[in-house]
Amino acid sequence: xxxxMQTRGLDVFYGEKQALQSVDLEIHANEVTALIGPSxxxxxxxxxxxxxxxxxxxxxxxxxxxxxxxxxIYDSKLDVVKLRARVGMVFQKPNPFPKSIYENVxxxxxxxxxARTKSDLDELVRQSLRKAGLxxxxxxxxxxxxxxxxxxxQQRLCIARAIAVSPEVILMDEPCSALDPIATARVEELIDxxxxxxxxxxxxxxMQQAARVSQRTAFFxxxxxxxxxxxxxxxxxxxxxxTQDYITGRFG
Amino acid sequence: MSSDxxxxxxxxxxxxxxxxxxxxxxxxxERAFRTAGLVAIAFSLSALGxxxxxxxxxxxxxxxxxxxxLELDLDPAQLDPYGDRSPDSLASGNAAAVLRSGLASExxxxxxxxxxxxxxxxxxxxxxxxxxxxxxxxxxxxxxxxEFRALLSDDADLALRGETEEGVDEADRKLSGAQQAxxxxxxxxxxxxNHWNLRFLTTGDSxxxxxxxxxxxxxxxxxTLIVTLLLSFPLGVAAAIYLEExxxxxxxxxxxxxxxxxxxxxxxxxxxxxxxAVFLNVFGLPRSAPLVGGMVLGxxxxxxxxxxxxxxxxxxxPSIREAALGVGASPTQAVLHHVVPQALPGILTGTxxxxxxxxxxxxxxxxxxxxxxxxxxxxxxxxxxxxxxVQIYLWAEAPERAFAARTAAAILVLLGFLVTxxxxxxxxxxRFESRV
Numbered sequence: 001x002x003x004x005m006q007t008r009g010l011d012v013f014y015g016e017k018q019a020l021q022s023v024d025l026e027i028h029a030n031e032v033t034a035l036i037g038p039s040x041x042x043x044x045x046x047x048x049x050x051x052x053x054x055x056x057x058x059x060x061x062x063x064x065x066x067x068x069x070x071x072x073i074y075d076s077k078l079d080v081v082k083l084r085a086r087v088g089m090v091f092q093k094p095n096p097f098p099k100s101i102y103e104n105v106x107x108x109x110x111x112x113x114x115a116r117t118k119s120d121l122d123e124l125v126r127q128s129l130r131k132a133g134l135x136x137x138x139x140x141x142x143x144x145x146x147x148x149x150x151x152x153x154q155q156r157l158c159i160a161r162a163i164a165v166s167p168e169v170i171l172m173d174e175p176c177s178a179l180d181p182i183a184t185a186r187v188e189e190l191i192d193x194x195x196x197x198x199x200x201x202x203x204x205x206x207m208q209q210a211a212r213v214s215q216r217t218a219f220f221x222x223x224x225x226x227x228x229x230x231x232x233x234x235x236x237x238x239x240x241x242x243t244q245d246y247i248t249g250r251f252g
Numbered sequence: 253m254s255s256d257x258x259x260x261x262x263x264x265x266x267x268x269x270x271x272x273x274x275x276x277x278x279x280x281x282e283r284a285f286r287t288a289g290l291v292a293i294a295f296s297l298s299a300l301g302x303x304x305x306x307x308x309x310x311x312x313x314x315x316x317x318x319x320x321x322l323e324l325d326l327d328p329a330q331l332d333p334y335g336d337r338s339p340d341s342l343a344s345g346n347a348a349a350v351l352r353s354g355l356a357s358e359x360x361x362x363x364x365x366x367x368x369x370x371x372x373x374x375x376x377x378x379x380x381x382x383x384x385x386x387x388x389x390x391x392x393x394x395x396x397x398x399e400f401r402a403l404l405s406d407d408a409d410l411a412l413r414g415e416t417e418e419g420v421d422e423a424d425r426k427l428s429g430a431q432q433a434x435x436x437x438x439x440x441x442x443x444x445x446n447h448w449n450l451r452f453l454t455t456g457d458s459x460x461x462x463x464x465x466x467x468x469x470x471x472x473x474x475x476t477l478i479v480t481l482l483l484s485f486p487l488g489v490a491a492a493i494y495l496e497e498x499x500x501x502x503x504x505x506x507x508x509x510x511x512x513x514x515x516x517x518x519x520x521x522x523x524x525x526x527x528x529a530v531f532l533n534v535f536g537l538p539r540s541a542p543l544v545g546g547m548v549l550g551x552x553x554x555x556x557x558x559x560x561x562x563x564x565x566x567x568x569x570p571s572i573r574e575a576a577l578g579v580g581a582s583p584t585q586a587v588l589h590h591v592v593p594q595a596l597p598g599i600l601t602g603t604x605x606x607x608x609x610x611x612x613x614x615x616x617x618x619x620x621x622x623x624x625x626x627x628x629x630x631x632x633x634x635x636x637x638x639x640x641x642v643q644i645y646l647w648a649e650a651p652e653r654a655f656a657a658r659t660a661a662a663i664l665v666l667l668g669f670l671v672t673x674x675x676x677x678x679x680x681x682x683r684f685e686s687r688v
Binding site: 051053056058081082083084085088089090091093095096097098107108111112158161162164165 | 501569571572573574575576577578579580581582583585589590594
C-alpha cells in the first residue's frame, strides 16, 4: 500500500494550549481514512495541518514532520498555494461563493491557470460537476447563484469546486454534519466513487459513517492518536480499551 | 382537591390575585413605553415638518421673479457702437439706455432727470445682460422694435410680492412713493409678469439678489466632492483592507485603530486649519480652490470611510475566506476576489454617507478661503469657487432682503443633493445585496 501523506511527531499549539501531541499517522493513497473521536480531541486540527489551513489561525504553532509524497509540506521552499491545489478541502458547513454555480467551480482552475481556453474551462466545470454527481441537477442553470441550491447540493458543489483543480488528496471536515440523511447518503456514495481517483481524509462524528465510507480509521482522544487500523478491525476488535469504550458509546 | 384543607384554596387565590395585579402593571408599563416612543416620534416629525415648512415657505420668494414687458426700439447707434455688427461691438452696446428709454416711453409724463433715473432703477441690471445676450445671438434684430421681457430689480420684485415697507421713514425706503405708483400702474396695464426664476439654477453668485444663482456653488461642490472621493475612497478602502485582513494584531495596530476612531471625532475646523497650514502655506496650493477643499474634506472623510469599510469587511463570514484559501487562492486573491466584493455594498454606503457629510461641511472650507465672493463659474479644480453650504452662509449674511429667499432656496438645493446621495446609498446597498 502506497503512503500518500505522513505525519511524524506532529505537535500543534494554539497559543499556550497544546491541541495535538506527537501524532504519527500514515494516509494511504486511494483510500478513505476516517478520523473519529469526541469533540475537541484534535481531529479537525490534524486535518487542517495537512494543507496548512492552520497557517491562517492566529497564534497557531505546528512542529513535527508532515510529508506529501515524501516531501515536507512545512518546508519554507514549498509554496502553500501549490500545496492547497494538491490537497483540497471541503468544509463542515457548505460554503459556496456567492457567485454562479459555474463561477464556483471555475474559480480554482482559473486562478491556477489550469484551463487554456474557454471551452476547456467549460468542459472542466462540467466534468467536475459530473464527478460530484451534481451535473444533472444543475445543468440548465449554471449561471444561477450557488447559494440558491439546497444544503446537500451546496456541499456537492463544494466538492466539485475542490476536485476541479484536480487535487491528489481531498480533506473533508465533517462534510455531512449540516445535511439531512438523504443528502448524506448521496455524499457518502460520492466519497466512495471519488476514492478511485483521489486520496480522501474525512473527519466525522458519526461512527456509522466512518464504518460505511472508510477503509482505515484513526481514533483521536485528548489530542493524541489512540489507535489506527483497518476500519473493520477498529469497529469490531479494537486493541485499545478507550477505542472500545468510544465506539460502544460509553463516552464522547 | 377539596380534601387538601381549608387554608389552601384561599392562598392560591391570593397568589393569582397578585399575579394578576403584576400582569396589569406590566401591560400598563408596556403601553406607557409605547406611548412615549410615539410621542418622541411625533415630536421629531413635527419639528422636522416645521423646519422644512418654514424653509420652503421662505424659498417661494426665490422660485419666481417679476419682469416687465417693454416695447424697445433697438437703436443701432446705442447697441452697435462700432457699427460693424461684430460680437465685440454688440457686446459693448449700451443696453441699459435702450431699456431705460423703453420704460420711459410708458410714462410720457415723467420728464425730470432724477425722476427718470428713479424710473430706471426699477429695472434689474440683469435685464441689460439679457438684452445684450439676445442682440449678440440675433444681430438682425437691430433697428427693429422688439417686445422684451425685462427683469425687475429685487426691491421692485419684493414690492410686487406685497412686502410693503410700512413703518420705515419715507426717506429710508428702498422704493419711493413714485416708484411704487409706477409699478402699480404697470401692473394695472398687465405689463408685469411673474415667471420661473430659472436663472437661479444657471448662474453664479451676484451682488444683485434677482440675478444671483447657485450654479457656481453647485459646480464648486461637485468639483470638491470629486477630489474628496478620489482621495478618501482608495486610501480608505486600502487602509481598511490592510488593517482588517492582513495586519497582525499588536500594540501598533491597536494604537492605529484608536487614532482612527479619534480622528473621526475631531472637529472639522481642525482639518481646515491643517489644510491652511500645510496645503496652502507649505505646498503653496491655490486659495479658494476645490482641489484644496477636496483634499481637506478627503482627510476629514478618511476615518469615516475606514471605519465603515472595516465594519463591512469583518461582517463577511470567514467561511468565504476559508473556501477561497482551500482551493489554493493566495490571501490577496481571497480578499480581492471574494471578501471585498461581498463587503462592497457596506463600503459604498459608508463612503456615500461620508461624502454627504463632506457636502454639508462649511467650517474647514472657511479656513482655506472658499468663502470668497465668486461670480464666475468654476471650470476646473484649481479655479476659485465656493460650495453650497458656504454660499448659504454668505447669502444669510447679505443685507439685501431678497437674499433671505435665496438662502432658503439654496438650502433646499443642498437638501435635495443630500437626499439624493442618501437615496443612492440605499439603492446601492439593495442592488448589491440582491445580487448576492
